[in-house]
Amino acid sequence: MTFLAEFDATADSPPAEVGVVIRWLRSDWSGMYAELRANRPILPTSAFTMITRATDVLAILAQPSLYSVRANRRSMDPSVGPFMLARDETHINWQEKGLMQALLRWEDLPRARALAGEVSRAAIARASEAGVATPSLDIVPAIARAVPLAIVQRFFGFDAPAEAMLRWSFATQHGMFRNAPFDGDVLARCHEAGAEMRAWLDPFLAGKRAAGSSGGDDTVSRLIEISSLPATGLSADRVLSNVCGLLVGAIETSSQAIVQIVDQFLAHDDWRAAALAADAEGDVAGFDAHVFEALRFNPITTIQFRHLEQDRVLGEGTSYATAAKAGTVLAVCTGSAMFDPALMPDPERFDATRLANSYLHFGMGHHECLGGHVARVSIPEAVRQILRLPGLARAAGGAGLIDFAGGPFPEHLTVTWSREDPAADAAPAARSRTAEPTA
Numbered sequence: 132m133t134f135l136a137e138f139d140a141t142a143d144s145p146p147a148e149v150g151v152v153i154r155w156l157r158s159d160w161s162g163m164y165a166e167l168r169a170n171r172p173i174l175p176t177s178a179f180t181m182i183t184r185a186t187d188v189l190a191i192l193a194q195p196s197l198y199s200v201r202a203n204r205r206s207m208d209p210s211v212g213p214f215m216l217a218r219d220e221t222h223i224n225w226q227e228k229g230l231m232q233a234l235l236r237w238e239d240l241p242r243a244r245a246l247a248g249e250v251s252r253a254a255i256a257r258a259s260e261a262g263v264a265t266p267s268l269d270i271v272p273a274i275a276r277a278v279p280l281a282i283v284q285r286f287f288g289f290d291a292p293a294e295a296m297l298r299w300s301f302a303t304q305h306g307m308f309r310n311a312p313f314d315g316d317v318l319a320r321c322h323e324a325g326a327e328m329r330a331w332l333d334p335f336l337a338g339k340r341a342a343g344s345s346g347g348d349d350t351v352s353r354l355i356e357i358s359s360l361p362a363t364g365l366s367a368d369r370v371l372s373n374v375c376g377l378l379v380g381a382i383e384t385s386s387q388a389i390v391q392i393v394d395q396f397l398a399h400d401d402w403r404a405a406a407l408a409a410d411a412e413g414d415v416a417g418f419d420a421h422v423f424e425a426l427r428f429n430p431i432t433t434i435q436f437r438h439l440e441q442d443r444v445l446g447e448g449t450s451y452a453t454a455a456k457a458g459t460v461l462a463v464c465t466g467s468a469m470f471d472p473a474l475m476p477d478p479e480r481f482d483a484t485r486l487a488n489s490y491l492h493f494g495m496g497h498h499e500c501l502g503g504h505v506a507r508v509s510i511p512e513a514v515r516q517i518l519r520l521p522g523l524a525r526a527a528g529g530a531g532l533i534d535f536a537g538g539p540f541p542e543h544l545t546v547t548w549s550r551e552d553p554a555a556d557a558a559p560a561a562r563s564r565t566a567e568p569t570a
C-alpha cells in the first residue's frame with residue numbers, strides 16, 4: 132500500500148494518522164517523501180503540517196520570525212536557559228551566535244581533525260591488541276561517541292567526567308529534538324540533565340573566571356576571557372547557556388552521523404571504493420564530500436520543526452497552496468528537500484561532486500549549525516579511520532546492523548577487519564564515483 136493510501140484511510144482517527152507518518156518515517160522515509168513531493172507537497176496532519184518540496188523548505192527556513200523555533204523553549208529554557216535555538220532574530224541570535232562563531236576559529240580545524248583521528252585510531256589499536264586474526268569493534272561507544280566527547284572536552288574545553296557528559300548529552304538531545312510522540316518523562320529527564328550540567332559548570336566557569344585570563348587554547352577559555360571585557364556585555368548566565376549548547380549540539384548528532392555514514396558505506400561497496408580512492412590520492416576534501424553525500428541517504432533527522440506565527444497560505448501561488456493558521460506546527464522536511472531535483476539534480480544518484488552548501492545536514496539560514504564547520508572535519512576523519520581498515524565488514528548477525536536499542540540514537544554497530552598488513556590491503560580501486568542507491 133502506498134503511504135498516501137494508508138494515510139487517507141486513517142482520516143477519521145488523528146492518532147492513527149500520525150502513527151502512519153511515524154511508521155513510514157522509521158521504515159521508508161524516502162518513499163514517503165517521494166510520494167508527497169509528487170502528489171501532496173504540503174500535507175496537513177492532525178499534529179503537524181509536512182512541507183516536502185525544496186522551494187518551500189528553503190522559504191520557511193529563510194523567514195525565522197514568521198516560522199519560528201519558539202516551541203523549543205519548553206525543553207530548552209528550563210534546561211540550559213534562553214538559547215539561540217529557541218529564539219528568532221533577537222539580540223541572543225545576533226550577538227551570541229556571532230561571538231561564538233568568532234571563538235570557534237577556522238584555523239583550529241586541523242586540530243579538531245587531528246583529535247578525531249587520534250581518538251579513532253586509539254580505539255582501533257585497542258581492539259587490535261586482542262591478538263585475534265579478525266578484530267571487532269562496536270564503533271558507537273568506541274568511536275562515534277568517543278570522538279565528539281573528546282572534541283567537547285579537549286577542543287571546546289568543557290571537560291566534565293565522561294560518564295556525566297554522555298548522560299547529559301543523551302537526555303538533552305532526546306528531550307529537545309527527539310521527543311515525538313511527546314513523553315513527559317523524557318522532558319523531565321532533559322530538564323534534570325540541564326540542571327545537573329549547570330550545577331557542574333557553575334564552579335568550573337567561576338574558577339576559570341577567578342583565574343583571570345586562563346590562557347587555555349579552547350573555546351570555553353576564550354569565551355571566559357572575552358566575556359570579561361565590558362565591550363561584549365556577556366553575563367555569566369549567558370556564558371553558561373552557550374557552554375551548555377556546545378555539549379548538547381555536539382555529541383549525539385555527530386555520533387549518529389558517523390554511525391549512519393559507516394552503515395551506508397558498508398551497504399554500498401562502490402561508494403566506499405570511490406571514497407577510499409579519493410583518500411588514497413590524498414584528496415581530503417574529495418573524501419569528505421563522499422561522506423556527506425553518503426549521509427544524505429540516511430541523515431540524522433529528516434525534519435526541523437517550526438511554529439507558524441501568523442495565518443498564512445503555505446506554498447502560495449502553487450497548485451498545492453494550503454491555508455494554515457497561526458500556531459500550526461510545521462514539519463519542515465529537509466531530508467525530503469535533499470531528494471528534490473530542484474535542490475539536488477538527479478537526486479537518486481550518489482554524486483560526491485555536489486556543492487557542500489547544498490546539503491541541509493546542518494540546517495540552513497538563521498539557525499544553521501554553530502558547530503557545522505567542526506563537525507565537517509571531525510565526522511569524516513572518524514569515518515576515514517574506519518573505512519581504511521583492511522577487510523572492513525559488518526560483524527555477523529544482528530551485531531553488524533545499527534541497533535537503536537529501542538531509543539532515539541544508535542547504540543551499537545559492530546564491525547570487523549583483518550589484521551593483515553594494511554599496505555597489502557590498500558584502498559580498492561575506484562570502480563565508479565556514482566552508483567544507484569538501494570536505500
Ligand code: HEM
Pocket residue numbers: 200215216217228376377378380381382384385388431435436491492493494495497498499500501502503505506
Ligand atoms: C560539532 C558540534 C556541534 C555543535 C557545537 C552544534 C551546535 C549547534 C547550535 C548551537 C545550533 C543552533 C544554532 C542557532 O540556533 O543559530 C545548531 C543547529 C543545528 N545543528 Fe548543530 N552542532 C554540532 C554538530 C551538529 C551535527 C553533527 C549535526 C548534524 C549532522 C548538526 C545539525 C544541526 C542542525 C540541523 C541545526 C539547525 C536546527 C534547526 O534549524 O532547527 N549539528 N547546532
